[in-house]
Amino acid sequence: MILLTSIVFFFFIFFLGLSISNIVKSQETELRSKIEDRLKNADKTITEVRITKRERLSDLPFLDHLLRKLIVIRKLQNYIGQSGLSLSVGSFVLLSLVFASLIFLLAVFFNAPFQFASVSALGFLFLPFLFVSLTRSRRINKFSTQFPDCIGLITSSLRAGHSFQMAIETVVEEGKDLVSSEFRQVLSEVEVGQNFEEALKGILTRVDTPDLRLFISGVILQRETGGNLAELLDNLEVVIRERQELKRELSAATAQAKLSGLILSLLPIFVGLFVFVVNRNYMLFFFNDPIGTKILLGCVVGQMFGIFWISKVVKIEF
Numbered sequence: 001m002i003l004l005t006s007i008v009f010f011f012f013i014f015f016l017g018l019s020i021s022n023i024v025k026s027q028e029t030e031l032r033s034k035i036e037d038r039l040k041n042a043d044k045t046i047t048e049v050r051i052t053k054r055e056r057l058s059d060l061p062f063l064d065h066l067l068r069k070l071i072v073i074r075k076l077q078n079y080i081g082q083s084g085l086s087l088s089v090g091s092f093v094l095l096s097l098v099f100a101s102l103i104f105l106l107a108v109f110f111n112a113p114f115q116f117a118s119v120s121a122l123g124f125l126f127l128p129f130l131f132v133s134l135t136r137s138r139r140i141n142k143f144s145t146q147f148p149d150c151i152g153l154i155t156s157s158l159r160a161g162h163s164f165q166m167a168i169e170t171v172v173e174e175g176k177d178l179v180s181s182e183f184r185q186v187l188s189e190v191e192v193g194q195n196f197e198e199a200l201k202g203i204l205t206r207v208d209t210p211d212l213r214l215f216i217s218g219v220i221l222q223r224e225t226g227g228n229l230a231e232l233l234d235n236l237e238v239v240i241r242e243r244q245e246l247k248r249e250l251s252a253a254t255a256q257a258k259l260s261g262l263i264l265s266l267l268p269i270f271v272g273l274f275v276f277v278v279n280r281n282y283m284l285f286f287f288n289d290p291i292g293t294k295i296l297l298g299c300v301v302g303q304m305f306g307i308f309w310i311s312k313v314v315k316i317e318f
Contacts, residue, residue, distance in 0.1 A: 096126070140209055172184045
């Protein structure tokens with residue numbers, strides 16, 4: 001009865017928070033549409049202004065105020081933003097807690113030991129972060145693949161006599177989807193009064209790659225000191241393409257080591273779950289006996305150290 005009440009209460013809180021979030025989003029959308037209508041009807045003559053964005057960390061005001069007090073939340077916000085997901089930090093935190101709570105309740109429902117339920121909940125607490133991390137890596141790799149073609153378009157436009165900003169417009173019109181959307185954001189920020197160099201640096205908060213850093217540093221340096229930007233970008237395109245080719249060769253060379261590391265990392269987990277299903281009393285020793293708990297803790301620490309060490313060995317930075 002207590003477990004059933006806990007489950008009902010959990011889903012009640014979950015759907016209540018979801019309803020409040022939808023209400024806040026609808027109010028925000030309505031307010032934004034009113035502001036856009038007023039701006040369309042306003043005078044077109046606008047003096048140059050500096051705009052500072054203040055993004056909300058959550059649609060719930062009290063959670064947004066709470067998260068802004070934590071310094072690490074800003075880094076997490078940038079990390080989520082680089083994944084391209086329309087997910088606020090508040091939603092991410094709530095989603096992680098929901099996953100952890102749901103797994104904990106399921107473990108208790110099947111009469112699992114409290115220690116096992118806690119460890120399982122802690123593991124699923126990081127499941128949304130793993131999803132965001134994989135999505136971010138996929139998006140950054142896609143951007144890196146498209147970026148040399150973007151530099152080629154800019155170089156061709158510059159040699160045709162266009163300005164750098166007109167070359168960016170060419171990328172927006174003819175470039176591939178991800179690169180085009182990022183540079184469209186740059187032009188949008190410039191149109192509302194943002195400094196061009198600051199708007200260009202703003203891409204790094206959404207897609208942070210070494211190639212993009214080289215590109216932005218070269219453009220800013222050329223704007224300050226002068227020089228042939230087309231030739232500079234042409235050489236940069238060659239360097240980036242050669243660097244990506246070397247990266248692909250290294251990835252192919254370390255593929256077997258990465259697969260071995262993945263198997264060695266997941267094998268103890270699946271073996272433990274299999275033994276728990278086949279011989280439950282054997283595994284309960286690690287949760288009920290103090291010596292077994294210490295052994296299990298030592299195994300977890302050793303496993304984490306092994307995963308960290310294997311990832312360092314197979315990851316080659318250049």
